[in-house]
Amino acid sequence: MALFQKNVRFGRPLKLSSWRKVAIGTWNTVGDPSVYGLAEFDVTAVNQYINDLKTKTGKKITLTHFVGKAVAETIRRHPEINCSLRFGKLYPRKSVDIFFQVASDNTGEDLSGTTIRNADQKTTIEIADQMHQKVTTIRTKDDPDYKQMKSLMGLIPGFLTKMMINLSGFIMYTLNIWSPLLGVPRDSFGSVMITNIGSIGLDIAFAPIVPYSRVPILIAVSSVCETPCVIDGKIEIRPKVKLCATFDHRLIDGIHASHMSHTLKAIFKNPSKELKEN
Numbered sequence: 001m002a003l004f005q006k007n008v009r010f011g012r013p014l015k016l017s018s019w020r021k022v023a024i025g026t027w028n029t030v031g032d033p034s035v036y037g038l039a040e041f042d043v044t045a046v047n048q049y050i051n052d053l054k055t056k057t058g059k060k061i062t063l064t065h066f067v068g069k070a071v072a073e074t075i076r077r078h079p080e081i082n083c084s085l086r087f088g089k090l091y092p093r094k095s096v097d098i099f100f101q102v103a104s105d106n107t108g109e110d111l112s113g114t115t116i117r118n119a120d121q122k123t124t125i126e127i128a129d130q131m132h133q134k135v136t137t138i139r140t141k142d143d144p145d146y147k148q149m150k151s152l153m154g155l156i157p158g159f160l161t162k163m164m165i166n167l168s169g170f171i172m173y174t175l176n177i178w179s180p181l182l183g184v185p186r187d188s189f190g191s192v193m194i195t196n197i198g199s200i201g202l203d204i205a206f207a208p209i210v211p212y213s214r215v216p217i218l219i220a221v222s223s224v225c226e227t228p229c230v231i232d233g234k235i236e237i238r239p240k241v242k243l244c245a246t247f248d249h250r251l252i253d254g255i256h257a258s259h260m261s262h263t264l265k266a267i268f269k270n271p272s273k274e275l276k277e278n
Contacts, residue, residue: 004177004178004179007173007176007177007186009093010091010092011091011093013089014089014091014092034209034246035246035248036246036247037245038204038242038243039243039245040243041241041242041243041265042240043241043268046063049271049272053124057125060132062128063241065128066124068116068131070264070267070271070275072098073263074267076120078263080256081191081260082191084216085214085251086173086174086176090251093191095117096121097115097118097187098116099114099189099193100113100131101193101194102114102134102138102139112138116130117190123275172187172188189215190215191215192215192216192217193215193219194221195220195221196221197220198221198222198223198241202222203222205220206246207220207244209246215248216251216252217245219243220244220245224240226240
C-alpha cells in the first residue's frame with residue numbers, strides 16, 4: 001500500500017453559476033450556511049416492500065436500510081448533489097457512498113459509523129447484509145478503524161482536539177490526500193450521512209453537519225407514526241416517517257432539495273417500480 005493516496009475519487013470541477021460563486025464566498029464553513037428541511041412520507045407501500053423482502057430472503061431488513069437505498073438512488077439520479085467543495089470549486093464524486101451513524105454501545109453514549117460504498121449499485125438486501133456485518137464488528141470492538149481512532153483520540157489533549165480534527169479534514173478533503181499515518185479510514189463519511197433518530201424515540205430532530213466530514217447533506221430518520229391524512233377525499237390513518245435534512249447551502253439550493261423530495265416521494269410511493277430490485 002502506498003503511504004500517500006487520493007482520499008476521494010473526484011471528477012473535473014463543475015462550471016459554477018454566478019449565484020453559486022456568491023454562495024461559496026458568503027459562508028466560511030459548513031456550519032455557517034446550514035439549511036433545514038423536513039419531508040414526510042407515507043410508508044404503507046414501503047412496509048409491504050420490506051415485508052416482501054423479508055419473506056423472500058428470511059433476512060432482517062429495516063426502514064433505515066430502505067432509506068439508505070432510496071437516498072442512494074436519489075443521488076444517482078441527481079449527481080449534482082454528490083459534490084465536495086475544494087478551493088472554491090465543486091468537485092463531483094465518482095461514487096455514491098452512504099455513511100450510517102451507529103451507536104457502538106447499548107447506552108448510545110458512544111457513536112461510530114459505517115460507510116456503504118457504491119450504495120446506488122447495491123440492492124436493499126445487500127445494503128442490509130453489509131451493514132449488519134459492519135455494525136456487528138463495530139459493536140464487538142473488532143473494527144480496526146474504530147479501535148485505531150479511539151486510541152488516537154485518547155492520546156490527544158482536549159484543547160488540541162478541534163485543531164487536529166480540522167487539520168485532518170483539510171488534508172483529506174481539501175488537499176484530497178489520505179495516508180494510514182492519519183489514523184482514520186479513507187474517505188470516512190462518503191456522499192451523505194444518515195442517522196436514525198427514531199431508534200431513540202424522536203419524531204423530529206435536525207442533526208448538525210460535522211464540518212470536517214465535508215458531506216453536503218445529513219438526513220435524520222424519525223420514528224414511524226400513525227398519522228391522519230386525506231386520501232381520495234377521505235380521512236385515513238397512515239404510517240408516516242419524517243426525513244429531517246440538514247443541507248450545506250453552499251452546495252445545495254432549494255431547487256436541489258425539491259428534486260430530491262420529488263424523487264424520494266416517487267420511490268416511497270412505489271418502491272418496486274422505482275428501485276427495480278425484484
